[in-house]
Every structure is written in C-alpha cells, then in structure tokens.
Amino acid sequence: MSFDTNRINLMVKKGLRGELDHFEKVLDFLERYSTVPQAKFGMYSLVFQIAMNVFIDVAKDCEECGGKCCKSGYPVPVYNFDYNELKKKLNRDDLKKLNKVDNNLHVLPRPCPFQKGWLCGIHGFKPYACLSFPFATEDEQETIINRYNGDGIPDFNVPDYCIAGIKVKNILGSIIEDLKNRLGRPPSPRELYQELKARYGRK
Ligand code: SF4
Ligand code: SF4
Numbered sequence: 001m002s003f004d005t006n007r008i009n010l011m012v013k014k015g016l017r018g019e020l021d022h023f024e025k026v027l028d029f030l031e032r033y034s035t036v037p038q039a040k041f042g043m044y045s046l047v048f049q050i051a052m053n054v055f056i057d058v059a060k061d062c063e064e065c066g067g068k069c070c071k072s073g074y075p076v077p078v079y080n081f082d083y084n085e086l087k088k089k090l091n092r093d094d095l096k097k098l099n100k101v102d103n104n105l106h107v108l109p110r111p112c113p114f115q116k117g118w119l120c121g122i123h124g125f126k127p128y129a130c131l132s133f134p135f136a137t138e139d140e141q142e143t144i145i146n147r148y149n150g151d152g153i154p155d156f157n158v159p160d161y162c163i164a165g166i167k168v169k170n171i172l173g174s175i176i177e178d179l180k181n182r183l184g185r186p187p188s189p190r191e192l193y194q195e196l197k198a199r200y201g202r203k
Contacts, residue, residue: 017131048135082128
C-alpha cells in the first residue's frame, strides 16, 4: 500500500465499521513504521478503537451514559474524507449543520445536531473523530502522545464520564496482562489485536 492519507483514513473508517480486512491492511502498512513512537502509538490506539467499535459491546454503557460525548466539548472535526461521505448521505439542510472552517476542514457543533436521544442519528457514516473517541481524541491524548517513547503500551486517557471507554480500557488491560505473562514482554499492537479477535470475535 502506498502512502495516501485519504485512502488510509477511509480504510480505518471501514475497519472501525467492522470490515476487518481493511483494518488489517492498515496495520500491515503501519508496521513498516513501528520503530517510530508516534506510529506505534497510532497502532495501539487503533486496536483500542476497534475493540470499542467492533469487538466489545458497549451499547448499554453508552445508553446509561446518555451520550455525553456528543453533548459537550470542542466542535467535532470533520475532515474532507468524512465530508465527502456525508455529502452523499445527507440532504442539503442537514449538510448545512456542518460549519466550514477552511477548504480542508468542517466541524460539527456540540451538542451535536445529529444526536437522537443517546444515539447517533448518522451512525453508519459518522466522522472518524466520533469512531475514534476516546482513544485518539487529540485533547484527551495529547500529553500521552508527547510522552510516549515507544516502550510498552500507552496509558490512554479516558474521561471519567466515558464508562464505555473505561470498560474497554479495563478489558484490554486484562488481555495485556495475560499476554505479558505468556510472552514475557508487552504484546505488539498486532499481537494484542489478534488476541482480542480470538477472544471476542464479532459483537
Ligand atoms: S462513548 Fe463514552 S461518553 Fe460517549 S456515549 Fe459512550 S460512554 Fe458516553
Ligand atoms: S455525529 Fe453522531 S457520534 Fe458524532 S457527535 Fe454527532 S451524534 Fe455524536
């Protein structure tokens, strides 16, 4: 796979919607750069994201929470690869709910106009920032990324109110401990992903 950010981002989105072959191709690609701490951080982050979106059932947790992540916080970034998908799915009035920042970026205000109760009204084509929450949100993870030197597994910052994220982090923490005992070292992102897949299959 050649380096085409747009293509890779779309493959990540497809992966987080359950198309695992796309997700695995992105891991294959990023593994070439796994000696770079930011790339390794990104790979672990993706494994936590796919655990939350595909493998671990968090629907009840999000219902109990009431959808706090869509109600408040900074505006949600909508990158061009997100916007191009949304343009095909939304009618003109709904598209106007996105605010243009510049030619490369739109944002969704929070509270999000697409939230329906605790659910996302555009679940099948929500922006990447929503799929990756809380394991890649820049304001949540910035300090962790800056501190990460490539040793071990990043200690992702999950907000106290995100009970689904805390559940996912705890489950992966327990898998990581088991793998450390088995391997005598922290698992690579690929090893962690494979163990997650073996234990949880599809939700
Ligand atoms: S992802 Fe976290 S903050 Fe968002 S609805 Fe679920 S539990 Fe709440
Ligand atoms: S697009 Fe969906 S998941 Fe994203 S903030 Fe809006 S309601 Fe929440």
